[in-house]
Amino acid sequence: MANYITVLEAQDYADEQLNVDAWDEAKDEDGSFWGEPGTKCYKALTMATRAINRLNYAGDKTDEDQVNAFPRGDDTEVPEDIKRACFECALSFLDGIDLAIETENQTLVSQGYSNIRSTFDRSSPSPYILAGIPSAQAWLLLLPYLRDNRTVTILRTN
Numbered sequence: 001m002a003n004y005i006t007v008l009e010a011q012d013y014a015d016e017q018l019n020v021d022a023w024d025e026a027k028d029e030d031g032s033f034w035g036e037p038g039t040k041c042y043k044a045l046t047m048a049t050r051a052i053n054r055l056n057y058a059g060d061k062t063d064e065d066q067v068n069a070f071p072r073g074d075d076t077e078v079p080e081d082i083k084r085a086c087f088e089c090a091l092s093f094l095d096g097i098d099l100a101i102e103t104e105n106q107t108l109v110s111q112g113y114s115n116i117r118s119t120f121d122r123s124s125p126s127p128y129i130l131a132g133i134p135s136a137q138a139w140l141l142l143l144p145y146l147r148d149n150r151t152v153t154i155l156r157t158n
Helices: 007-015 021-027 040-053 080-094 099-105 136-145
Strands: 110-113 116-119
Touching: 007 021, 007 040, 007 080, 021 040, 021 080, 040 080, 040 136, 080 136
Parallel strands: none
Antiparallel strands: 110 116
16 A cells, blocks of 8 residues: 655655654654655554545545545545645654544543542544544544535435
């Protein structure tokens, strides 16, 4: 499976923003080229691509035999928003976001230590965590491409 974005393209995004320490630290972890398969950056982008592929998108794949969900429809290239979402997810994975822990935290109502207590409103859990996306920023980039789950398509057959 090819990732939505190459490590070099992801580096271009990283160069344009603050708070990408997890990305910068991962790329220098050993002496090998940090864009090769098996390195942390590449693995994070692979995890991000898998997470993005699991969502339910509007329209059809450009080629029914393609592995990834994008491109779609008449597009021949992966949209920039999808590439950026892939980077944002990878950055969150490198930053230590664990979806299993985040999902458990969705049910946490109150926690405390000594006299200090925090109470959280969990009446509406974060939809992006429930969908398996570790980044709110990535979720906002992906939302316009998602199928509206409030509609039903009815087909009549004879």
